[in-house]
Amino acid sequence: MGPLPPDPPTRLALARPRVLLTTEGTYPYVMGGVSSWCNVLVNSLTEFDWQVLPIVPPDGRKRMFELPDHVSEVGRIEVWSETLPQRGRPRPLQRRAASRLPAVLVRNLLGWEGDADAVVDAWVWCRRFPAGVRSVFRSARGWSAFLGGLQDVLDERVPEAGTPPVLDLVEAAKLYQTLYWVARTAAAPTPATDVLHVTAAGWSAIPAVVHKTLHGTPLVLTEHGVYVREAYLAAVRNGDSPGSRFAATRVARGLARVAYANADVVSPVTDANAYWEMGLGIDPSKIHVLYNGLRQTSTPTPPPRARTVVSVGRIDPLKDVHTMLRVAAETLRYVPGARFLHYGPVTKSEEAYGRSCTALHERLGLGEHFRFMGPTDDPNGAVRDADVVLMTSISEGLPMSILEAMGEGRPVVSTGVGGVPDVVRGCGAVAAPGDDHALAMAVVTLLRNPDLAWRLGQRGHARLGRIFSEAACVDGYRDLLQTVARGAAPQDVSIGLAA
Amino acid sequence: MDPARARLLVEARLGRRPQDMLEAAVVLEAWVGVPAQRALAAAKALMPATPAEARPSVGRLPRPSSQKGVLLEGAAFVISVIAIALWAAPLVSSLGATVVRHGLMVTLPLTIALQWGLRRRWLDHPHGLAQLADRALLLLAGACATVGLPTLVLGPSGMLAGLLTVTLTGGTILIRKRWALVYVAIILVATVPLMAGLSPLPVLAAAAGATALAVALALRTSAMPAPSSTGQWERAVAAGIIGIGLGLMLVLDRTVSWTEGTVPALALLPATFASFWGGYHLRHLEREMPRAGSGIPVIGERTRGLARPPLGVLFGALGRLMVLAGVLSVGLMVLTPWLGSSARDAGVLLGFALLALATMLVSLLESMGGGAWALFAVMCAAAAEVAVRVDGADPFSGTGLVVGGAVAVVLVLPPVVVLLSRPASTLATALWIP
Numbered sequence: 001m002g003p004l005p006p007d008p009p010t011r012l013a014l015a016r017p018r019v020l021l022t023t024e025g026t027y028p029y030v031m032g033g034v035s036s037w038c039n040v041l042v043n044s045l046t047e048f049d050w051q052v053l054p055i056v057p058p059d060g061r062k063r064m065f066e067l068p069d070h071v072s073e074v075g076r077i078e079v080w081s082e083t084l085p086q087r088g089r090p091r092p093l094q095r096r097a098a099s100r101l102p103a104v105l106v107r108n109l110l111g112w113e114g115d116a117d118a119v120v121d122a123w124v125w126c127r128r129f130p131a132g133v134r135s136v137f138r139s140a141r142g143w144s145a146f147l148g149g150l151q152d153v154l155d156e157r158v159p160e161a162g163t164p165p166v167l168d169l170v171e172a173a174k175l176y177q178t179l180y181w182v183a184r185t186a187a188a189p190t191p192a193t194d195v196l197h198v199t200a201a202g203w204s205a206i207p208a209v210v211h212k213t214l215h216g217t218p219l220v221l222t223e224h225g226v227y228v229r230e231a232y233l234a235a236v237r238n239g240d241s242p243g244s245r246f247a248a249t250r251v252a253r254g255l256a257r258v259a260y261a262n263a264d265v266v267s268p269v270t271d272a273n274a275y276w277e278m279g280l281g282i283d284p285s286k287i288h289v290l291y292n293g294l295r296q297t298s299t300p301t302p303p304p305r306a307r308t309v310v311s312v313g314r315i316d317p318l319k320d321v322h323t324m325l326r327v328a329a330e331t332l333r334y335v336p337g338a339r340f341l342h343y344g345p346v347t348k349s350e351e352a353y354g355r356s357c358t359a360l361h362e363r364l365g366l367g368e369h370f371r372f373m374g375p376t377d378d379p380n381g382a383v384r385d386a387d388v389v390l391m392t393s394i395s396e397g398l399p400m401s402i403l404e405a406m407g408e409g410r411p412v413v414s415t416g417v418g419g420v421p422d423v424v425r426g427c428g429a430v431a432a433p434g435d436d437h438a439l440a441m442a443v444v445t446l447l448r449n450p451d452l453a454w455r456l457g458q459r460g461h462a463r464l465g466r467i468f469s470e471a472a473c474v475d476g477y478r479d480l481l482q483t484v485a486r487g488a489a490p491q492d493v494s495i496g497l498a499a
Numbered sequence: 500m501d502p503a504r505a506r507l508l509v510e511a512r513l514g515r516r517p518q519d520m521l522e523a524a525v526v527l528e529a530w531v532g533v534p535a536q537r538a539l540a541a542a543k544a545l546m547p548a549t550p551a552e553a554r555p556s557v558g559r560l561p562r563p564s565s566q567k568g569v570l571l572e573g574a575a576f577v578i579s580v581i582a583i584a585l586w587a588a589p590l591v592s593s594l595g596a597t598v599v600r601h602g603l604m605v606t607l608p609l610t611i612a613l614q615w616g617l618r619r620r621w622l623d624h625p626h627g628l629a630q631l632a633d634r635a636l637l638l639l640a641g642a643c644a645t646v647g648l649p650t651l652v653l654g655p656s657g658m659l660a661g662l663l664t665v666t667l668t669g670g671t672i673l674i675r676k677r678w679a680l681v682y683v684a685i686i687l688v689a690t691v692p693l694m695a696g697l698s699p700l701p702v703l704a705a706a707a708g709a710t711a712l713a714v715a716l717a718l719r720t721s722a723m724p725a726p727s728s729t730g731q732w733e734r735a736v737a738a739g740i741i742g743i744g745l746g747l748m749l750v751l752d753r754t755v756s757w758t759e760g761t762v763p764a765l766a767l768l769p770a771t772f773a774s775f776w777g778g779y780h781l782r783h784l785e786r787e788m789p790r791a792g793s794g795i796p797v798i799g800e801r802t803r804g805l806a807r808p809p810l811g812v813l814f815g816a817l818g819r820l821m822v823l824a825g826v827l828s829v830g831l832m833v834l835t836p837w838l839g840s841s842a843r844d845a846g847v848l849l850g851f852a853l854l855a856l857a858t859m860l861v862s863l864l865e866s867m868g869g870g871a872w873a874l875f876a877v878m879c880a881a882a883a884e885v886a887v888r889v890d891g892a893d894p895f896s897g898t899g900l901v902v903g904g905a906v907a908v909v910l911v912l913p914p915v916v917v918l919l920s921r922p923a924s925t926l927a928t929a930l931w932i933p
Contacts, residue, residue: 082731082933084733112519134932137932138868138929139928140924143924143927146927150797151797154553154798157550159547160520161519161520162516162517162519162520162546162550163550163551163552163554164553165554165556166797167556167796168555168556168557168558168793168794168795168796168797169795169797169923170558170789170926171556172923172927173792173926173927173931174558176927177927180932228521229528232525235522236513240559241556241558242554243557244559246518246556249521249522253521272535273535275534275536276535279524279535279536394529395529416532431532432531432532433531435532
C-alpha cells in the first residue's frame with residue numbers, strides 16, 4: 001500500500017540490546033501465569049533494556065508489577081477507548097483509495113486461505129496514517145467495501161473450513177467494529193528497538209509485525225497457550241450464535257497466521273503447543289521450544305499427611321471446576337476424611353460459572369470437605385500444605401501451578417492437556433479431561449499411600465530442577481534473544497519431548 | 500481415530516456439527532483427551548468433503564443500558580425549572596431588570612454549553628463520573644472561573660450569571676449521579692429566603708457553594724480506578740458550542756422577556772415536560788437500532804423494512820413532544836388567565852416547543868456522529884434568529900424563536916431520518932465506532 005520508510009539506525013552491535021515486549025491483557029496490569037513469566041524474564045535478563053508495550057482495555061487499572069530501572073513502559077494501546085490518534089491524516093485521495101481497508105482485512109484475516117501479506121500491507125497503511133483509520137471505518141464506502149469482502153469470505157467453500165454461517169447485520173456490524181480496533185492497534189506507534197518479543201499470537205503481535213515490516217527488526221513469538229485453540233475453546237463454551245462464533249474464531253486464526261508468518265522464531269512453552277502451531281501451518285524450522293521454569297526450593301518439606309488435596313487456579317470453565325467437584329465427591333466415598341482446598345478467584349465475566357460451581361458443590365453435599373479459599377498471593381505455601389495437588393483443566397500450556405507443586409515436592413494428579421503429560425511424567429498421574437472417575441481413583445491411591453505420594457513428589461522436585469528450572473528457562477531466553485539480536489538464527493531448533 | 504467415531508464424539512459434545520476442523524480438533528483434545536497431533540489429523544478427516552448448505556445466524560443483541568432513575572431525573576429537572584422560575588421576581592426586584600436580563604443572557608448559553616460539553620466528555624460514559632472524581636481540582640478551578648471571570652467583566656450581572664451557571668451545571672452532575680433529591684433540596688431551600696426578600700446574591704452564592712460541595716461529595720463516592728480515556732475533547736468542545744448556540748436561541752428573541760417576574764419562565768414548562776417525554780421515548784432507539792438488523796442476512800436483499808422500527812421510535816418521540824407541548828400550551832392559555840399575556844402567548848409557546856423539538860433532534864444527530872452538521876444547523880438557526888432581531892419586525896411574540904426553531908428542525912430532521920433509515924450502517928459506522 002505504499003513505499004516503506006527507511007530503516008532506523010541499528011543498535012545491534014551495542015552491548016545492551018533493546019527488547020520490545022508486547023503483551024495483551026497481562027503484564028504488567030494483570031496477575032497470572034503469563035504475567036509472572038514476563039516478570040521473571042525482565043527481572044532476570046538485566047543485560048537487555050526492556051520496553052513494555054501492553055494492550056489493555058480502558059479501565060484505568062493500576063500496574064500490578066513494579067518495573068525495575070532497565071524496564072520501561074513505552075506507551076499503552078487502549079482498545080475500545082475513545083482516544084484518537086492526532087497525527088498521520090491521509091490526503092483525500094489516499095483516504096479514498098484506503099476505503100477498501102475494511103475489505104482487505106475481512107477478506108484476508110477471516111478468509112480460510114487469506115493472504116497474510118495483504119493484511120500486513122493494510123496494517124502498514126494504518127501505521128502511516130493513524131488518524132485516517134477512523135474516517136475510513138466511519139465512511140459509508142468503508143462499510144460497503146467491508147460487506148463485499150465479507151460476502152467473499154462467506155462464499156468460500158473449503159472442506160476443512162466447513163460452511164460459514166450467514167451472518168446477520170448485527171453480527172457483521174460487531175465484526176466491523178473488531179476490525180476497526182485491529183486497524184487501530186496496527187496504527188499505534190512503536191519505539192526504536194532491536195528485538196521484538198511478542199507474548200501471544202494475537203493482538204499483541206499486531207504492532208510488532210508492523211514494526212518488523214517497517215524496520216526489519218527480528219521478531220520472537222512466545223506462546224504460553226495456543227491463541228487459536230483458546231479462542232475456539234472460548235467460543236465453544238460461551239454458547240454464542242454461529243455467526244459470532246465464526247467471527248471470533250476466524251479473527252483469532254487470522255491474527256495467529258499473520259503472527260506465525262512474520263515471526264523469526266516461535267518459542268512455545270511446551271511440545272504440545274508446537275504440534276498445534278505446526279498444525280496451523282507454521283514452518284517447523286522456526287519453532288524453538290523453551291519450557292517454563294520455576295525457582296526450586298532446596299529441599300522439599302514432607303507432606304502433612306492430613307489427606308489434603310489442593311488445587312490452585314481461577315474458577316473458570318477452562319479449569320473445569322465442575323469435574324474437580326465431582327472428583328472430590330467420588331474421592332470422599334473412598335476416603336471420607338479427605339479435605340479439598342481450592343485457591344483462586346472467579347474469572348472476571350465468568351461469575352455465572354462461579355455460581356454454577358457453588359450450586360454443584362451444594363448439590364453434591366460436599367460441605368466443609370471442599371472449600372473455595374479465594375485468591376492467594378502465596379501459591380507455594382498453598383501447595384506445601386497439600387498431600388496431593390489436583391488439576392482438572394481442559395486447556396493448558398505448561399501450567400505454573402504444576403511446576404509449583406513439583407517445586408514443593410508434591411505429587412500431581414492432572415488432566416493430560418497441553419504440556420502436562422510431558423511435565424508430570426514419573427511424578428504424578430494423568431487422566432483424560434473430564435474423566436472424574438480416573439482422576440478420583442488416582443487421588444484415592446495417593447491419599448491411601450502417602451509414602452508413594454512422597455516418593456512421586458520427590459521425583460517431581462528433582463525433575464523440576466533438571467528440566468523445568470527457572471535458571472534453565474531464563475538461560476534459554478537469554479541465548480535466544482542474544483542470538484536473534486545479533487541477527488543469527490537460533491541454534492538447536494528442534495522439537496523434542498522432555499526426557 | 501476412525502473419522503466416523505470422531506465425528507460422533509465431536510457432535511455429541513457440541514450438540515451440532517463442528518464449525519470447521521479446528522473446532523473439531525479442540526473438542527477432541529479438550530474433552531476426549533486425544534493428543535494434539537492426532538486430534539488435528541482426526542478433525543481434518545471427519546469434515547465432510549461436500550460442503551453443507553449455509554445456515555443463517557441470528558446474533559445476540561447487545562443488552563440496553565440501564566434506564567433506572569431516568570424518571571426521577573426528569574422529575575428533579577422539572578421541579579428545578581419551576582423553582583428557578585420562582586427566583587425571577589425577587590431577583591428583578593432586588594437587582595433590577597437590566598442586571599437580571601444581562602445575567603440571564605450569559606447564564607443560559609453558558610450553562611447549556613457546559614452541560615452539553617460535560618455530558619459528551621464525561622457524563623454519558625460508563626466511567627465518566629469516576630473520571631470527574633479524579634479531576635476535582637479542575638472542577639473547583641472551573642467553578643471559580645465561572646463565577647470570577649463574568650464578575651470581572653460584567654460586574655453584578657456577571658456574578659449573577661456565574662452563580663446561576665455553577666448551580667445549574669452542578670445540578671446536572673448531581674442528577675446524573677442520582678443525587679437528584681439533594682439538588683432539588685438545595686434549590687428549594689434557596690427559594691425560601693429569595694421569596695422572603697433576602698438579598699439574592701448571598702443566597703445564590705450559598706446555593707452555588709452548596710451545589711459545589713454536594714458535587715464534591717457525590718464524586719468522592721465515585722472514586723475508583725478510572726479509565727484513562729473517555730469522551731473525545733473534540734466532540735466535547737463541539738457539543739459545548741452546539742450548547743452555546745441553543746442557549747443563544749433561547750435568549751436572542753427580544754419579544755421574550757425573562758425579567759417580568761415568574762411568568763415568562765413558566766411558559767417554558769409545556770416544552771420542558773414535552774421535551775422530557777419525547778426524549779424519554781427515544782431511549783428505545785438503543786434497542787431498536789440493533790433489532791432492525793437482527794436476523795437480516797448480510798447476503799442478498801436486506802433493505803426492506805429495516806428502517807421501520809427506528810423511524811417508528813423517532814416519529815413516536817416527535818409526536819409525543821408535539822402533542823404534549825400542544826396540550827399543555829393550550830391548557831396554560833385557557834386555564835391561567837390571571838398570568839397575563841407573557842406566559843400565555845401562543846407564539847412564544849410555539850417557539851419554545853419548536854426549540855425543544857430542535858434540541859431533541861440536534862442531540863440525536865450529534866450522538867449519531869453528525870456533530871458537524873448539527874453544529875451547522877444550530878448556527879444557521881441562531882443566525883436566522885439574529886436576522887429577525889436585527890430586522891426588528893416581529894409579526895407576533897416569539898417570532899425569533901419560531902423562525903430559529905423551524906430552521907433548526909428543517910436542517911436537522913432530514914439527516915436524522917436518513918441515518919435512522921439505514922440502521923445497520925449507522926450502527927456500524929457511527930454508533931459502534933466512537
